[in-house]
Amino acid sequence: MDIGKVISTPDGPSPSFFAFAIAKGKKISKDQFVRVSTEEGTMVAMVENIIKTNRYYANPETVVEADNLEQLFHVDEWEFLIAEAMPLGVISSGQVLRPTVPPSPGDMVQTIEGEVLSKFLGFRERGIHIGQVLHHSVPVRLSLTKTFQKHLAILAMSGSGKSYLTSVLVEELLKRKKEDGRVAVVIFDTHGEYTGFAEKPPAGVKDFSGSAVNVVDIRIPxxxxxxxxxxxxxxxxxxxxxxxxxxxxxxxxxxxxxxxxxxxxxxxxxxxxxxxxxxxxxxxxxxxxxxARQEDIITRNEGEKEEHHLLKELVRPGRLVVFDLSNYLSTRVRDLIVLWVTKELFGMRRRGEVAPLTIFLEEAHNFIPEGEQEVPTKWMFETIAREGRKFLCSLVVISQRPIKLSTTVLSQCNTHIIMRVTNPYDLKHIGESSEGITQKTLKSLTSLQVGEALVVGEAVRYPVFIKVRQRESWEKKFSDLEEEARRYEESMDAEKAEGVEEAFL
Ligand SMILES: Nc1ncnc2c1ncn2[C@@H]1O[C@H](COP(=O)(O)OP(=O)(O)OP(=O)(O)O)[C@@H](O)[C@H]1O
Ligand SMILES: [Mg+2]
Structure with a gap:
């Protein structure tokens, strides 16, 4: 569909910038992808800004002096929308090249077909389905290898949807078929948010309990x-x-x-x-x-009995093992468990004794902090960040304080998924550690909604804004303060009322 025409401006068209006048009645959004044909092939560009112009209002003297402009002229007919676009690449004979020639003024700018955009961004037909491209109904399907093998970082401020996205990723890993290649999944669950995977969900919600197990306690040998x-x-x-x-x-x-x-x-x-x-x-x-004298991993899924295992038996392709760390109040005990389990897993992976493995680490800044701070788990995760790819042991680090997260680890994560971030220090840190993010893109991160994200790095050919899909698994909701306070007082009232009745009997 035609949406506008390239115009001649002082800065363009050039191979790295062009502006176009949006045709009357056509709708287009910032961060949307568009296409325009050039002599090199199909140029794909991203709309970085949209400006409204009106030549009647261009001159301050006229605007101030002539207060009856609107009666004298049809001023509203002279309002135009101008989009500023950044060319990303040119599709030529099935290949994506860097643009070297600009489009011409007067060239028609068009919306982009889903299939073309999907190929352009490097999505895979049977990839990890995490949502859709923002402003386009194009499913985001990332290559398993490109997303995970060289580690993934999920960064955003609190409440912007990191854990929700993590659950979506886990669903995708658990749903994979044997013939598509499956990995074993381990989560260090600081807040007990992922234990729902191993529980029977309410009616109508997809049941993952057959492929998930909750570790409730552990004995380190x-x-x-x-x-x-x-x-x-x-x-x-x-x-x-x-x-x-x-x-x-x-x-x-x-x-x-x-x-x-x-x-x-x-x-x-x-x-x-x-x-x-x-x-x-x-x-x-x-x-x-x-x-203890011997290794013992104690699991219990809701409504079932405790079971005892060796770590090696628990980690299997297509299965999730949740280490529920919310049971431990002491950070030292928590660190001990994370260190021992990770060290064992990496060792077993190096020796090829367990399936290719993905380890999700929530609150990663606590286990792999930046700077001199001595945390026992740090060297282990830095080692996996550096060497894990060779042994197919990948890390997913999740953090709401990127600036506090080890730069060594962050720079080894070849794909970053970044959600809403407003803290200027965190933004700066992200800008320095994520390749391919422009200042304009960085600024857009401050205005993302819950569930919207920017994907950059190896998993996508170009940075792309996405809307995370709805999760299929059961979301264990933590009640909010008002609800919980009300429920508490109601239960106290009920107890009191019962007490009164008993006193009368
Ligand atoms: N894609 C989404 N669609 C619908 N709701 C979402 C989405 N992402 C997040 N939410 C909702 O927003 C709330 C916060 O999400 P979530 O717990 O994932 O945030 P978070 O970034 O992990 O926060 P924290 O840093 O505090 O752990 C949750 O109630 C969740 O249900
Ligand atoms: Mg969270």
């Missing part, structure tokens, strides 16, 4: 920890680590928990001070109740 790893969670001195290392080496092949290890330390010859400090630390770790 002490004999598989090195002295250095133990020291990451305590404040052992170099001497203490060396002494502990000796004890652990001597115990190789045996089963022991931290209490037993502490007792072994007591039985050894070493400086009294070192011995006492080590004993104290080991007993302190023992009291955390997440360590």
């Amino acid at each position: 002490v004999p598989r920890l090195t002295a250095r790893e133990i020291s990451a969670f305590t404040s052992l001195s170099a001497v203490q680590v060396a002494e502990l290392d000796k004890v652990i080496r001597e115990l190789e092949g045996q089963l022991y928990d931290f209490r037993e290890l502490a007792e072994e330390v007591l039985a050894r010859k070493m400086a009294d001070k070192t011995k006492k400090a080590l004993y104290r630390w080991l007993m302190e770790l023992h009291s955390q109740r997440i360590f």
